[in-house]
Amino acid sequence: MTQKHDNFINGQWVAGATYAPNINPSNLGDVIGEYTQGDAAQLDAAVQAAQAAFPAWSTGNVQARADALDKIGTEILARREELGTLLAREEGKTKPEGIG
Structure with missing residues (x-):
């Protein structure tokens, strides 16, 4: 399903x-x-x-906002294979393009 x-x-x-x-x-x-x-x-x-x-x-505190964005960026990088595969499927790109 x-x-x-x-x-x-x-x-x-x-x-x-x-x-x-x-x-x-x-x-x-x-x-x-x-x-x-x-x-x-x-x-x-x-x-x-x-x-x-x-x-x-x-x-809000500029450092707190920077920390939040850094945490988001770290999570994206940690999941780059998974997210790159999904982007490749979703957009019809090659996997390296999806990861890039």
């Missing part, structure tokens, strides 16, 4: 009314996953959550 992915809005995973398949363009039989399709209400909720979070993020 293909994995379904929801939208992350205001700290929670939220399903939409429908899902759309993400298909590997170099192998049309390879469905990478199904992704929820947000509606206008979900878009509004996501924008409101981002606007509410922005003041604390923008006025």
Whole structure:
């Protein structure tokens, strides 16, 4: 069964009314996953959550923001093989291009 992915809005995973398949363009039989399709209400909720979070993020400690971005970058590098494989499937690229 293909994995379904929801939208992350205001700290929670939220399903939409429908899902759309993400298909590997170099192998049309390879469905990478199904992704929820947000509606206008979900878009509004996501924008409101981002606007509410922005003041604390923008006025927060610069070092804390740098540390958060460094942690994200470290995680991406640690998972480069996994993420590169997914990107190659999703975009129809070679694996080295996906990792790059």
